[in-house]
Every structure is written in C-alpha cells, then in structure tokens.
Amino acid sequence: MTMQLHYFPTLNAHKVTIALEEMGLAYEVVMVDILGDEQFRPEFIAINPNGRIPALVDDDVTMFESAAILQYLDRNPENGGGLDLFPALAAWHARIAARPAVQRALAVGPVTEDMRARWLKKD
Numbered sequence: 001m002t003m004q005l006h007y008f009p010t011l012n013a014h015k016v017t018i019a020l021e022e023m024g025l026a027y028e029v030v031m032v033d034i035l036g037d038e039q040f041r042p043e044f045i046a047i048n049p050n051g052r053i054p055a056l057v058d059d060d061v062t063m064f065e066s067a068a069i070l071q072y073l074d075r076n077p078e079n080g081g082g083l084d085l086f087p088a089l090a091a092w093h094a095r096i097a098a099r100p101a102v103q104r105a106l107a108v109g110p111v112t113e114d115m116r117a118r119w120l121k122k123d
C-alpha cells in the first residue's frame with residue numbers, strides 16, 4: 001500500500017514532503033487541517049497520540065515526529081539507501097547503544113530478573 005503522509009502545510013510537514021520527493025518515493029497526502037482542530041480527531045490521535053502533524057503510515061509502521069520520519073525514510077532498505085541524510089548517525093547510535101544506562105535497560109528481561117531474584121536470595 002502507498003505510504004500516507006498526514007500533512008498540513010507547515011515547515012515540519014514540508015520537510016518530510018521534500019525528503020519524499022527527493023527520494024522519489026510514492027506517497028499520498030492525507031490533509032489534517034490543524035486550524036480546524038482535525039489533529040484532535042480520534043482517528044488521527046490513533047496515529048499520533050501527540051495530536052500533531054506530520055505523521056506517516058507505511059503499512060504496519062506508524063511514525064510521527066518529523067526527524068524520526070526522516071530517519072525512517074532514509075534508512076528504509078527498500079529505498080536504496082535513501083539520501084544518506086544522517087551519515088554520522090551510525091556512529092552516534094553505536095555510542096548511545098554502548099552507554100551503561102542503555103545496556104542496563106536492554107538487559108532487563110525475564111532471564112535477568114530470574115538471575116537477580118536468585119542473587120538476592122543469597123543475601
């Protein structure tokens with residue numbers, strides 16, 4: 001199914017249309033009249049609980065936040081590598097993933113909880 005961009009002519013939404021056009025991707029515009037409060041309609045809130053455009057629906061992927069949408073489009077493997085809008089991001093993501101707080105958050109799960117429970121019983 002063609003991607004749907006939930007849109008109103010503002011800069012945040014327009015930068016997504018620029019990227020879509022530059023990448024040559026097919027998309028449909030779904031107008032959300034934010035001056036008429038359409039961003040608060042339940043059907044749009046289901047797409048973006050923040051009630052703000054832009055938002056992108058790509059089959060089962062729903063995205064909001066223009067910077068996140070740009071990254072999604074740029075990294076979509078079906079998009080031939082995109083425009084490489086964020087060349088420095090790979091290293092940045094790797095550095096974030098290596099942070100102790102992120103490691104701790106990623107490590108939480110049933111197995112670690114079980115280990116922790118057994119470790120606590122030792123005291």
Ligand SMILES: N[C@@H](CCC(=O)N[C@@H](CS)C(=O)NCC(=O)O)C(=O)O
Pocket residue numbers: 010011012013034039051052053054064065066067
């Ligand atoms: N950080 C968000 C900002 C989104 C945003 O502020 N959208 C505005 C239009 S540019 C909006 O939908 N405003 C409606 C409202 O505040 O009710 C992004 O970059 O996508």
